[in-house]
Amino acid sequence: MESDVSMTNRLIREPKQEEIPQTVQTSVNKTVRGHILIENVSVEFRRNGATTVAVENADADIQPGEFIALLGPSGCGKSTLLNAIAGIVKPTAGKLSVDGEVVGEPNETRGMIFQQHALFPWMTVLQNVAFGPRMLGAANPDGVGRTFLGLVGLEKFKDLYPSQLSGGMQQRVGIARALATYPPVLLLDEPFGALDAQTRTIMHEELLKIWSSFRTTVVFVTHDVDEAIFLSDRVLVMKTNPGGIKCEIPVDIPRPRTSETLTNQRFGKIRREILSIIREESLRAFNS
Amino acid sequence: MASIERSINGQTHLSVERLASLANTINATIWTVFSAIIFLGVWALAAYSVNDAVLLPMPIDVGRGGLELIANNSLLPDVMASLKRVFIGFFIASAIAVPLAMALAHNLFARRLAMPIILVIRPIPPIAWIPMGILWFGIGNETSYFITAIAAFFPIFLNAFAGGMAMEHQHLYAAKCLGAKRMDVIRFVMLPSAMPMIWTGLKIGLGQAWMAVVTAELVAAQSGLGYMIQVYRLNLETAYVLVGMAVIGVLGSVMTHMLSWIEKYVLPWRNA
Numbered sequence: 001m002e003s004d005v006s007m008t009n010r011l012i013r014e015p016k017q018e019e020i021p022q023t024v025q026t027s028v029n030k031t032v033r034g035h036i037l038i039e040n041v042s043v044e045f046r047r048n049g050a051t052t053v054a055v056e057n058a059d060a061d062i063q064p065g066e067f068i069a070l071l072g073p074s075g076c077g078k079s080t081l082l083n084a085i086a087g088i089v090k091p092t093a094g095k096l097s098v099d100g101e102v103v104g105e106p107n108e109t110r111g112m113i114f115q116q117h118a119l120f121p122w123m124t125v126l127q128n129v130a131f132g133p134r135m136l137g138a139a140n141p142d143g144v145g146r147t148f149l150g151l152v153g154l155e156k157f158k159d160l161y162p163s164q165l166s167g168g169m170q171q172r173v174g175i176a177r178a179l180a181t182y183p184p185v186l187l188l189d190e191p192f193g194a195l196d197a198q199t200r201t202i203m204h205e206e207l208l209k210i211w212s213s214f215r216t217t218v219v220f221v222t223h224d225v226d227e228a229i230f231l232s233d234r235v236l237v238m239k240t241n242p243g244g245i246k247c248e249i250p251v252d253i254p255r256p257r258t259s260e261t262l263t264n265q266r267f268g269k270i271r272r273e274i275l276s277i278i279r280e281e282s283l284r285a286f287n288s
Numbered sequence: 289m290a291s292i293e294r295s296i297n298g299q300t301h302l303s304v305e306r307l308a309s310l311a312n313t314i315n316a317t318i319w320t321v322f323s324a325i326i327f328l329g330v331w332a333l334a335a336y337s338v339n340d341a342v343l344l345p346m347p348i349d350v351g352r353g354g355l356e357l358i359a360n361n362s363l364l365p366d367v368m369a370s371l372k373r374v375f376i377g378f379f380i381a382s383a384i385a386v387p388l389a390m391a392l393a394h395n396l397f398a399r400r401l402a403m404p405i406i407l408v409i410r411p412i413p414p415i416a417w418i419p420m421g422i423l424w425f426g427i428g429n430e431t432s433y434f435i436t437a438i439a440a441f442f443p444i445f446l447n448a449f450a451g452g453m454a455m456e457h458q459h460l461y462a463a464k465c466l467g468a469k470r471m472d473v474i475r476f477v478m479l480p481s482a483m484p485m486i487w488t489g490l491k492i493g494l495g496q497a498w499m500a501v502v503t504a505e506l507v508a509a510q511s512g513l514g515y516m517i518q519v520y521r522l523n524l525e526t527a528y529v530l531v532g533m534a535v536i537g538v539l540g541s542v543m544t545h546m547l548s549w550i551e552k553y554v555l556p557w558r559n560a
Contacts, residue, residue, distance in 0.1 A: 132466035
């Protein structure tokens with residue numbers, strides 16, 4: 001794994017301006033898209049006659065280009081809320097819209113990066129990344145695919161199959177694949193949960209680097225407090241039983257953020273604040 | 289990581305692997321020869337004690353019979369007739385079974401409607417379709433196509449269906465988030481993710497079709513290996529009957545192996 005970390009360091013670099021295809025530049029610079037509005041959303045699951053409330057009365061207004069972290073323990077409904085934004089599960093009450101349009105089936109306006117990378121094992125790395133552009137009728141899907149593989153530093157692995165890559169590399173392909181359709185909204189479901197600590201730290205910085213040139217709206221699900229603070233503009237702290245949004249904590253730490261951010265005073269203060277909320281919440285759940 | 293290193297800079301690993309696979313091949317060949325010698329020995333011993341060339345001819349007589357049938361050019365036309373029937377029936381079965389399986393795996397309504405019918409038709413053995421085949425198509429190629437297609441259909445269909453149903457939800461969502469529409473999902477996600485199972489179905493289906501064509505030719509054809517062994521039985525030329533049986537066995541085994549050999553080109557990610 002050590003070699004993987006050093007390779008990540010060496011290979012990932014910030015995209016040069018001319019490397020980002022024209023369409024990205026225009027969609028990033030001119031139109032403001034990716035406004036997510038969550039109004040009083042509840043999601044209930046019914047199984048064997050029993051009803052479980054996964055998310056109750058969630059409200060959030062996520063601005064275009066904002067980086068949001070959904071933070072909470074397992075069972076707080078954070079993945080369910082993310083899946084609702086994606087269109088994978090339907091809210092049982094409330095309204096969920098992106099850019100004024102009610103969320104329906106999953107589509108290319110909301111890109112997803114999954115915990116288990118979900119790359120297509122029967123396609124090569126390049127075919128995976130070029131899949132989106134190809135579906136959307138791009139003139140040269142392979143060219144777009146190569147550009148985005150370059151962004152995550154994996155161009156020379158383009159003809160390998162996903163199973164031949166390490167976990168960190170697979171997730172970088174997943175990021176390249178999701179970005180290759182220029183989605184206004186990017187949804188990430190604990191994407192680095194399966195990676196080791198060192199690879200993870202590097203992936204955080206690389207994700208921020210890439211995001212800074214694309215500026216799509218990001219909703220990032222995690223149970224890791226440090227990860228949530230390091231990445232986001234705003235942390236939505238979730239509660240359990242029933243699941244839902246407990247409160248939101250703005251993260252006013254300047255960007256670009258680096259490994260030094262973790263020792264920053266602001267970071268420590270926000271961290272303590274969030275941990276005390278989580279502690280209070282777990283005590284409440286424990287006593288009820 | 290190990291696999292990356294191997295594919296990028298590992299010529300030495302490759303040649304070691306190649307050597308090991310060569311050793312395996314030689315080993316397997318030795319055992320095959322060994323097992324053939326034992327089989328022929330037991331057969332010869334049995335034929336010697338039976339001492340009746342109509343009931344059980346000696347292996348050497350069957351070998352000579354095979355050479356005679358090749359020399360007078362009567363074996364090849366029968367082989368070709370059977371092969372043609374198998375491949376046409378197999379092709380028809382695949383062309384119907386795979387798209388149908390994908391459609392049913394994709395559509396709940398169609399699945400609920402069709403599965404009860406399929407599950408009742410499936411237990412009917414291909415041989416039981418021969419009377420209907422003769423009524424509908426007469427004695428000739430069409431009946432054989434029909435019977436081989438039926439024999440090949442179910443293993444292909446059931447495996448392809450199971451493969452389609454086993455498609456991972458995450459792959460479906462990923463595809464939709466990348467702009468795939470309904471038909472794209474079936475073509476680019478469901479079909480390739482079912483491909484390993486489809487391939488298994490095709491291998492079993494081809495074997496079934498080969499067995500079925502011989503059965504069909506025993507009663508419903510005027511040529512082919514099945515017809516040939518039936519005719520030689522009536523003439524009490526048992527050595528020729530056994531030649532036909534040996535050819536059926538060898539060709540069936542070769543066909544199944546052929547599909548295994550090309551598997552790595554059809555499912556390249558499987559061996560990557």
